[in-house]
Amino acid sequence: MTAVINENPIIQVNNLKFFYPGDARALHGIDLSFPEKNVTALIGPSGCGKSTLLRCLNRMNDLIDGCRVEGEITLEGENIYGKNTDIIELRRRVGMVFQKSNPFPKSIYENVIYGLRIAGEKDKKLFDERVEKSLKAAALWDEVKDRLQESALGLSGGQMQRLCIARAIAVNPKVILMDEPCSALDPKSTARVEETIKDLRDDFTIIIVTHNMQQAARVSDHTAFLFEGNLIEYGLTDQLFVKPQVKQTEDYITGRFG
Amino acid sequence: MSTTTKNMNKYWRIGEPMVWLSGASLAITLLTAIILLAVIMINGLGVFWPAELQRLELQDGNQVIGRLIKSEPTADGSALRRQYKIANRDLYGLDFRWIDEDQIVSQEVPRNLLVLERIEHGDFYGELKSLNLNGTTRTASLPDLTKALIEVETEIRGLRELEGKLKDASYLMEQLRLKKLKFDYKGVPANDPKQVALSQEKAILDEEFGHLIDIQTRQNARAREDTAMFTDASGREKEIVLADIFQVYAPNSMGLGDKIAFYSAKLLELFVGQPRESNTEGGLFPAIFGTVMLIFVMSLFSFPLGVIAAIYLREYAKEGIVVRIVRIAVNNLAGIPSIVYGIFGLGFFVYGIGHSIDSFFFPERLPTPTFGTGGLLWASLTLALLTVPVVIVSTEEALGAIPREMREGSYALGSTKFQTLVRILLPMASPGIMTGLILAMARAAGEVAPLMITGVVKLAPALPIDGNFPFFHLDRKFMHLGFHIYDIGFQSPNVEAAKPMVFVTTLLLVLIVLLMSSVAIRLRNKMKKRYTFGTF
Known part of the structure; x- marks a missing residue:
């Protein structure tokens, strides 16, 4: 646990332990802070707990019956595992993009404003505005602006994933979590999504889980390496990939295991 | 020799016999269904065709006017005999007569022979002699x-x-x-x-x-x-x-x-038209109306009940031993004989609830029952109970088949469980739910046994809907095509004369089921197009 980054941490993880049902421990006390308006990548071999950690940040793990969390995660200073946390509110502030793109079986337009609609928003003007803004931010506007009312299911895989990004952006979150967003995409679509991620860095804090170290190197400012539920090394991406401090990290990024 | 064995082995390994076996069983199933339908169609569609009337002269000098129904070999197989419908029940006592072919001396088709359809005593075949008008x-x-x-x-x-x-x-x-x-x-x-x-x-x-x-x-x-x-x-x-x-x-x-x-x-x-001649002739309107109404009211109860129950089981109930037992029980409900449902309906709905309604709201009319007797409402509720497992099972399956990412995607945008259910899950599950409804409707349309003790009658004096307040009279008894088949086919005093009507009624029932399910299927396909992935 080297180099705790101090520039404006928006999310602070303190001694986080996570247990799957049956007391199977997946995270063994993680301390980590995510800086604001930065891209942070979580890397590590399969089963190292990087997705679990990510899903703790918007309490997506609550959907699993019988799991348990110890420790503390603060978002802008507030503990999200506190007694009075409004999960709905939390998830509006921490959006998420999934490994498999999951547009709803609705029109492109309705997909983007879904988050606004369920929040009770009814202003048509705001809808139009947000749809344009979010789709532009996700670099999808030019491709779909003439068929906003068509089903989102007719889009290509890469377009679907960018639509999911637009959908997450539309509710104006502080943080966007991305769980291997490119693993189901071809290289060309991957490149476009990565482009999008880089563009979004100015407005949002992005935390991305990835399998692909080149991708982490390309898009992220900071990188955290996890192994068997422990945080092994955390630092600036440039430093971590060029001069890893820990042997395990070096072994992993040089391809000796994982 | 060895090459033959090798070939045989290969033949079995590839699984060619399995292809033949499965193909054959499908063919047999289809064939039986087609034969059944063909028999119904041939017998049912020909009923109203005005076939020719023959005048026969027999060896004993008797004359017969009749319509040829069929001819077949006599018992010893030496000659042919024909069945004629000779009508004139009031004169001869019987509508039908078998005549040996070798008895027939001559046969002609005179143009002046008339068929009279009468209000009573069935048809009359004969010639017009005179009219007696105004004396x-x-x-x-x-x-x-x-x-x-x-x-x-x-x-x-x-x-x-x-x-x-x-x-x-x-x-x-x-x-x-x-x-x-x-x-x-x-x-x-x-x-x-x-x-x-x-x-x-x-x-x-x-x-x-x-x-x-x-x-x-x-x-x-x-x-x-x-x-x-x-x-x-x-x-x-x-x-x-x-x-x-x-x-x-x-x-x-x-x-x-x-x-x-x-x-x-x-x-x-x-x-x-209205039925005539103890239902063996005339129209079937009250029976058609009763059947459609029954299915409709049944769906009104079983559909929401089944869907909501399935939602609870799949989305809200904690997976465990209780839920598993409930699920097994629901699946096995389909195996209970329908007459048992009928008896339950009679005991619970008619005598239990119906009688309570009577004693609370219409005590002055007792002992004449108002709701405490079979009626459309109770029959519909009984059928709803009978079909609700189908709806539950298909809804549960449809909800279960929705990928987890859909729910997560919705939750991740800050939606509640209820919002996810209403906005994402139910629309996506709707084709599957519709399938359940189609199956339930088809099952309900074909059910007769439970109806017989919960309110179906041979001849209903009034329809369940009419111009008298409050317009919907769900307490009334009703007619039903399925019961109609049973009634005229097996309970009629003149079964032979009623036979054509049995086929017609069967055909009609099949058509109604077909019509209702094709409407539902169209609806389902529309939903499918909207809510499922075309390509990935």
């Missing part, structure tokens, strides 16, 4: 008869109108009687203004009713004055009141166009 008798031909019938028909129509008025009047009188019962039950004294007003109203109605009856008797007598004389095959005379003749036609002199027109008119009557 004068004269010889006549078919056009004269038709003209006379048209005149009589206006009178009959007047009578029908009168009958309708009588029905309304008796309905009002019944309402008054029930009102009076209520007053008496509550102990309102006879000299109370309310009671007085009631008896005044009743007196007026009684007078009106008597007046109507008088008119009816007079008009009826007048309408029955005109008669026509017919002769049967052997020249026996039969006088028939014109008002009793429902329809007359000469099948042997009809061209193809006439026959088609006749056939279409008959088909139309089937759909919109």
Whole structure:
């Protein structure tokens, strides 16, 4: 646990332990802070707990019956595992993009404003505005602006994933979590999504889980390496990939295991 | 030798026999279904075709007029015998007769033979001799008869109108009687203004009713004055009141166009007409109406109930031993014989709930039951209970088949469980839910046993919907096509004569199920297109 980054941490993880049902421990006390308006990548071999950690940040793990969390995660200073946390509110502030793109079986337009609609928003003007803004931010506007009312299911895989990004952006979150967003995409679509991620860095804090170290190197400012539920090394991406401090990290990024 | 064995081994390994086996079983299933449908179609569609009438001369000198039904070998197989419909039940006692082919001396198809469809005693086959109009008798031909019938028909129509008025009047009188019962039950004294007003109203109605009856008797007598004389095959005379003749036609002199027109008119009557002759003739409208209404009301109960139950089981209930037991129980509910549901419906709905309703709301009418007897509502509820497992199972499966990412995607945007359910899960599950509804409707349409003890009748005096307040009378008994088949096929005094109607009714029932499910399937396909992934 080297180099705790101090520039404006928006999310602070303190001694986080996570247990799957049956007391199977997946995270063994993680301390980590995510800086604001930065891209942070979580890397590590399969089963190292990087997705679990990510899903703790918007309490997506609550959907699993019988799991348990110890420790503390603060978002802008507030503990999200506190007694009075409004999960709905939390998830509006921490959006998420999934490994498999999951547009709803609705029109492109309705997909983007879904988050606004369920929040009770009814202003048509705001809808139009947000749809344009979010789709532009996700670099999808030019491709779909003439068929906003068509089903989102007719889009290509890469377009679907960018639509999911637009959908997450539309509710104006502080943080966007991305769980291997490119693993189901071809290289060309991957490149476009990565482009999008880089563009979004100015407005949002992005935390991305990835399998692909080149991708982490390309898009992220900071990188955290996890192994068997422990945080092994955390630092600036440039430093971590060029001069890893820990042997395990070096072994992993040089391809000796994982 | 060894190469043959090798080839055989290879043949088995590839699985060729399995392909043949599965193909054959599918073929057998299809074939049986097609044969069944074909039998129904052939027998059902031919019923209304005006087939020719033959006049036969037999070896013993007797003459027979009849319609050929079928011919088959005699018991010893040496000769052929034919079955004829000879009608004239009032003269001969039987509608049908077997005639050995070698008994027939001559056979012709005279153009002047008539078929009379009568209000009573079934058809009459014979020739027209004379007409007796306004007291004068004269010889006549078919056009004269038709003209006379048209005149009589206006009178009959007047009578029908009168009958309708009588029905309304008796309905009002019944309402008054029930009102009076209520007053008496509550102990309102006879000299109370309310009671007085009631008896005044009743007196007026009684007078009106008597007046109507008088008119009816007079008009009826007048309408029955005109008669026509017919002769049967052997020249026996039969006088028939014109008002009793429902329809007359000469099948042997009809061209193809006439026959088609006749056939279409008959088909139309089937759909919109009232049944006659203890249901063996006439239309099936009340039965069609009852069937459709039953299915509709059944869906109204079973659909929401099943879907909501499935939502609880799949989305809200904690997975565990209890849920698993409930699920097994629901799956096995489908295996309970439907008559058991009927008995339950009778005990629980009719005697239990129905009787309670009666004693709370209509105590003055007891012991005459209002809701405490079989009726459309109870039959629908019983069927709803019977079909709800189908809806539950298919809804659960449809909800379970939705990928986890969909739920997560919705939750991740800050939606609640309920919002996810309503906005994402239910629309996506709708094709599957529709499938369940289709299956449930088809099952309900074919069910007869539970209905027989929860409210279906041979002949319902009134439809469950009419112009009298409150318009929907779900407490009423109703007619049903499935029960109709059973009734006329097995409970009719003249089974042979009713046979064509059995086929027609079956065909109609199949058609109704087909129609309702094709509407539902169209709806489902529309939903499928909207809510599922075309390409990935």
